Amino acid sequence: MKKNVLFWCGVKSNDSLMQEKHGGFKYLDIGRKSWEWWCDKNDVIFFPYEQASELNTGKHRVTWTRWFDVFDQLNDIDYNKIALIDGSTIVRWDTPNFFDLTDDRLTAFRSLENLRWLHEGVSGYKLLFNDFDFDLTKYISCGFQIFNKSHEKFLKDLKQFYFDNNDEVLHLQNNVVKRGTDQPVYNYLLQINNIDVNMELPKPFMLTHLQRFDWFSHNWQISGETTPFFIKYGYIWFYSGFPLRGHRYDLMKQTWDLIESNYK
Amino acid sequence: MNIIFTVNIKNSDKPQRSIPYDLSIKSWKNWALKNDCEVFVLDKWIYEEMNPNWHKLLVFDLLENNEIDYDQILIVDSDTIIHPNAPNIFDITDNKFCAVNNEGSMDWVMRSIENYSKYVFEGYMFDWWEYFNSGLMVVNKKHKDLFGRIRNFYLNNTELLKKVQDHFGVGTDQPIINFFVQKNNVDLKLLPYEWNMQDMIRKEILGNDFLFTKFGWVYHFNAIPDNHDSSKTLYWMNKTYEYLEQVE
Numbered sequence: 001m002k003k004n005v006l007f008w009c010g011v012k013s014n015d016s017l018m019q020e021k022h023g024g025f026k027y028l029d030i031g032r033k034s035w036e037w038w039c040d041k042n043d044v045i046f047f048p049y050e051q052a053s054e055l056n057t058g059k060h061r062v063t064w065t066r067w068f069d070v071f072d073q074l075n076d077i078d079y080n081k082i083a084l085i086d087g088s089t090i091v092r093w094d095t096p097n098f099f100d101l102t103d104d105r106l107t108a109f110r111s112l113e114n115l116r117w118l119h120e121g122v123s124g125y126k127l128l129f130n131d132f133d134f135d136l137t138k139y140i141s142c143g144f145q146i147f148n149k150s151h152e153k154f155l156k157d158l159k160q161f162y163f164d165n166n167d168e169v170l171h172l173q174n175n176v177v178k179r180g181t182d183q184p185v186y187n188y189l190l191q192i193n194n195i196d197v198n199m200e201l202p203k204p205f206m207l208t209h210l211q212r213f214d215w216f217s218h219n220w221q222i223s224g225e226t227t228p229f230f231i232k233y234g235y236i237w238f239y240s241g242f243p244l245r246g247h248r249y250d251l252m253k254q255t256w257d258l259i260e261s262n263y264k
Numbered sequence: 265m266n267i268i269f270t271v272n273i274k275n276s277d278k279p280q281r282s283i284p285y286d287l288s289i290k291s292w293k294n295w296a297l298k299n300d301c302e303v304f305v306l307d308k309w310i311y312e313e314m315n316p317n318w319h320k321l322l323v324f325d326l327l328e329n330n331e332i333d334y335d336q337i338l339i340v341d342s343d344t345i346i347h348p349n350a351p352n353i354f355d356i357t358d359n360k361f362c363a364v365n366n367e368g369s370m371d372w373v374m375r376s377i378e379n380y381s382k383y384v385f386e387g388y389m390f391d392w393w394e395y396f397n398s399g400l401m402v403v404n405k406k407h408k409d410l411f412g413r414i415r416n417f418y419l420n421n422t423e424l425l426k427k428v429q430d431h432f433g434v435g436t437d438q439p440i441i442n443f444f445v446q447k448n449n450v451d452l453k454l455l456p457y458e459w460n461m462q463d464m465i466r467k468e469i470l471g472n473d474f475l476f477t478k479f480g481w482v483y484h485f486n487a488i489p490d491n492h493d494s495s496k497t498l499y500w501m502n503k504t505y506e507y508l509e510q511v512e
Contacts (some may be wrong), residue, residue: 113467115467116471137456146345204393213369213370225378
């Protein structure tokens, strides 16, 4: 039986601005350990995405190129489904095998964290898509998705769109909208192409904006109960939504120090 | 006939709190006219010792005692305003118990679940991602027995519940309704956030540009920081109501 693949996005961009913004990408090494361990435990192929096809990662962000490269880089592997995940994540040691909980649809999570950011992203790209009537209830996060070979065409179309409209996309992304990179465009094309999305995977598989939603807290009203809520109730922790990316390493390191012994 | 039920009992301990609620009722009455349903407002105490929030559990008895026939009942908190052009929520219920996930502080939600589990429900736990906000629920005759059981539970355990409520401060009716729905395997349909937009400041959408009114249908003015006298609730409900009047 074919195995499933975890396509772990861990490109350490050489671009000096990206290096500075991400604190040298030290945090990637922490999340990687958890995923390697989890893949081994669940008989899943761990595939680190560390080299983008576009060498200028300052211009062509890794958040874009991951979609363009995923099928090419897995070309020599015989696999069933692919889970593509941000490198700024840690998976809990006992996380169930999420591949078993999905079907053949593209699986993703609805994004409901910062609604102003989300709304501004969608409205900012509206003209690029001829005023397409976007359904906000279907807006998904790009940080974690599960798909299969049937979605290759969609990602090829995404790549085509990106390069056909590169000047305009990058102008909007960097100078006008400034609300993320691939996510708004990805979402538009998903809806325009009527891609059937499964959003039924339970929330613990994508715990994000941990600070915004007070996930770092613990039940201080029950004596002796000190385990943070995110560790108790989440499976995959996304260290995103912080004002400064530098905080990411500190928080991931603190988490790892607390839980490392479970990965042995 | 579908019914919208809301509680608007003046609480003498918090007189300021109920001032904006008349705006909520006006918005729901306006929407009801367009959607062929009726609004039922409970404005009198039934049980003096019972917090107004708990009175929503009496909805079935009140409707039947008033000889009001009903199909589905939408129970809403009085700090909500509905967009006048919102579609008909009763059309999307599949005749199930409907509510919206509680969005906001997970510290508050998880303490609520854990503390009520430990001190009231003998350690029973359920999937936290099914925990809903009781500020908007759609029920029907199938749920009459459930509400009766919750009411009786409250009446038989009033002291305990008040103690837990006062000591931990993590909700009144909401955790109990959630536990009962889960323990009784009620077929729960979670509606999208657009139908009960809570904690809008945390989600960065509550502002003078009224962006939130473009995002969804029911605006729940809860969890506003530094709002002990409810003046900010009044401010936002007033502004929103005025704004939506113009939109209409």
